[in-house]
Amino acid sequence: MSILREDALSVAFDHASARYDLLVAASPGYHGHLRRSARRLGLPDEGRGARLLDLGCGTGASTAALLATAGRAHITAVDASPGMLERAAAKRWPAEVRLVRGSADRLAEASVDGPFDAVFAAYLFRNVPDPDLTLACVRAAMAPGARIVVHEYALSGRPVHRALWTAVCRAVIMPLGRACGDARLYEHLWRSVLGFDTAQEFATRMRSAGFADVRVLPLPGWQTGITHTFVGRVAA
Known part of the structure; x- marks a missing residue:
């Protein structure tokens, strides 16, 4: 099996959706890390x-994290x-939350119109x-001075963190995925992280897209060096 492409990945997420919340709840710190990144907006x-x-937004974990720190905002959640x-959609949300089906690089097609004052993207890029x-499409939808936080698996570049990620995937994540009938998605998770940017490479990518004051912030626990928060803004 290999990294899944866009259409196959959407199908894999559809298939895994019924069990997704149970699996992420078993990941130590998953929801707490999302809330920490949301606060960093x-x-x-x-x-x-x-x-x-x-x-x-997936099943709404990132949306809930945003509500925990920005409960007075108007949130457009896209997946x-x-x-x-x-x-x-089966969960209870305040009236200020709108759920929309759409792709991050084709927001206008989903009638998702800016300008937005802040963007939160968890496990997306x-x-x-x-x-x-x-990144270019997202920046175009942001208001001058708007803030962005990206919460993503992006390895530090150190061999120890690459080895730890593989060990956790092989020992825990992929066996759980197979047990739930979602082996393809969780093998994709393992391989896609190994093939993605390092944390510093993604920060450079954000700067090249025109974001200012880009910072890479760590997260605690076993995901130190594996998951990072990327903070930036659009110049006013």
């Missing part, structure tokens, strides 16, 4: 009146997988066909 007054774009969105195109 640094939105004042709980995001009062702000327009937030939640890209790759390309109908199955994942169906699971998200590793899965898009063209990260540079997606």
